[in-house]
Amino acid sequence: MPKFAVIVFPGTNCDFETVEALRKAGGKVERVWYKSSLKDFDGVVLPGGFSYADYLRAGAISARAEIMEEVKALANDGKPILGICNGFQVLTESGLLPGALRPNKVPRFLCKWVYLKVNDTQTAFTQFYEEGEVIRMPIAHAEGNYYANDLNKVKIAFQYSDEKGNIRDDTNPNGSLLNIAGISNEKGNVLGMMPHPERASDRFLGSEDGLRVFKSMVEYAKR
Amino acid sequence: MKWKAKVVVRLKEGLNDPEGRVIGKALQNLGYKIDELKVPKYFELTFESENPEKDVEEMCHRLLANPVIHTYEYQIEPLGE
Numbered sequence: 291m292p293k294f295a296v297i298v299f300p301g302t303n304c305d306f307e308t309v310e311a312l313r314k315a316g317g318k319v320e321r322v323w324y325k326s327s328l329k330d331f332d333g334v335v336l337p338g339g340f341s342y343a344d345y346l347r348a349g350a351i352s353a354r355a356e357i358m359e360e361v362k363a364l365a366n367d368g369k370p371i372l373g374i375c376n377g378f379q380v381l382t383e384s385g386l387l388p389g390a391l392r393p394n395k396v397p398r399f400l401c402k403w404v405y406l407k408v409n410d411t412q413t414a415f416t417q418f419y420e421e422g423e424v425i426r427m428p429i430a431h432a433e434g435n436y437y438a439n440d441l442n443k444v445k446i447a448f449q450y451s452d453e454k455g456n457i458r459d460d461t462n463p464n465g466s467l468l469n470i471a472g473i474s475n476e477k478g479n480v481l482g483m484m485p486h487p488e489r490a491s492d493r494f495l496g497s498e499d500g501l502r503v504f505k506s507m508v509e510y511a512k513r
Numbered sequence: 514m515k516w517k518a519k520v521v522v523r524l525k526e527g528l529n530d531p532e533g534r535v536i537g538k539a540l541q542n543l544g545y546k547i548d549e550l551k552v553p554k555y556f557e558l559t560f561e562s563e564n565p566e567k568d569v570e571e572m573c574h575r576l577l578a579n580p581v582i583h584t585y586e587y588q589i590e591p592l593g594e
Contacts, residue, residue, distance in 0.1 A: 346576070346577070350576065354575070389581060390579050390582045438581070439581060
């Protein structure tokens with residue numbers, strides 16, 4: 291059974307839910323304090339929260355922590371690395387994914403359910419979805435407005451849409467370019483997303499659509 | 514040798530500054546004819562270095578600014594030995 295690390299920085303607050311979702315998906319999981327080592331892990335999740343209180347820029351301080359060098363090494367080895375919300379911000383700030391997450395266009399914290407269109411099923415986290423499938427997950431962020439200088443280099447995994455998969459300005463909660471909700475690296479083993487799949491991983495929570503992100507990750511890590 | 518640096522980090526031209534927009538709107542509501550208001554970040558630091566230009570440039574590039582969305586400028590002055 292593959293073993294995953296859910297990294298906890300000062301201010302991380304979605305670690306327990308993420309551990310729960312990954313376990314439900316069939317993985318062995320440990321919460322790992324950011325000053326520890328990532329030896330013997332088959333994949334990593336950088337969960338949501340407000341690491342270092344979002345000081346400077348969301349994810350900026352965590353991205354420069356020593357443990358991120360180990361995350362980069364694992365990413366280079368082809369291991370699955372997932373960043374959710376604050377974790378996505380850490381991945382862009384550390385250069386593991388292109389672009390940046392700016393404050394929401396509407397200047398406030400957004401906390402609501404959204405629809406996402408699955409754009410790319412060729413990643414370590416989306417293989418159990420169908421291309422064009424529409425799924426439902428919650429967002430909860432103040433800095434989720436995705437921006438990149440060169441969108442040609444960006445591999446879009448999820449886009450904010452309506453329930454039928456139409457991608458319009460009024461289905462874009464935060465002002466992201468091209469309604470981007472999640473992207474992956476070229477190889478598809480590093481993915482960052484603003485919506486919270488762990489909060490949509492049980493019917494009791496209102497949706498199970500997010501569970502397949504973790505199931506895909508577990509399956510991918512078995513290879 | 515000790516130095517003092519004043520660093521200003523700005524959003525690149527054309528990028529939306531929601532905080533600036535809200536503050537600008539509040540000033541408009543107070544009756545001022547504001548066209549645009551931006552909120553750069555300002556840092557002051559004292560530090561020891563043999564090569565202050567290089568170090569401040571590096572600090573800006575590696576942490577204080579995000580080169581994807583920011584530009585930066587700085588002034589450095591000596592604080593003495």
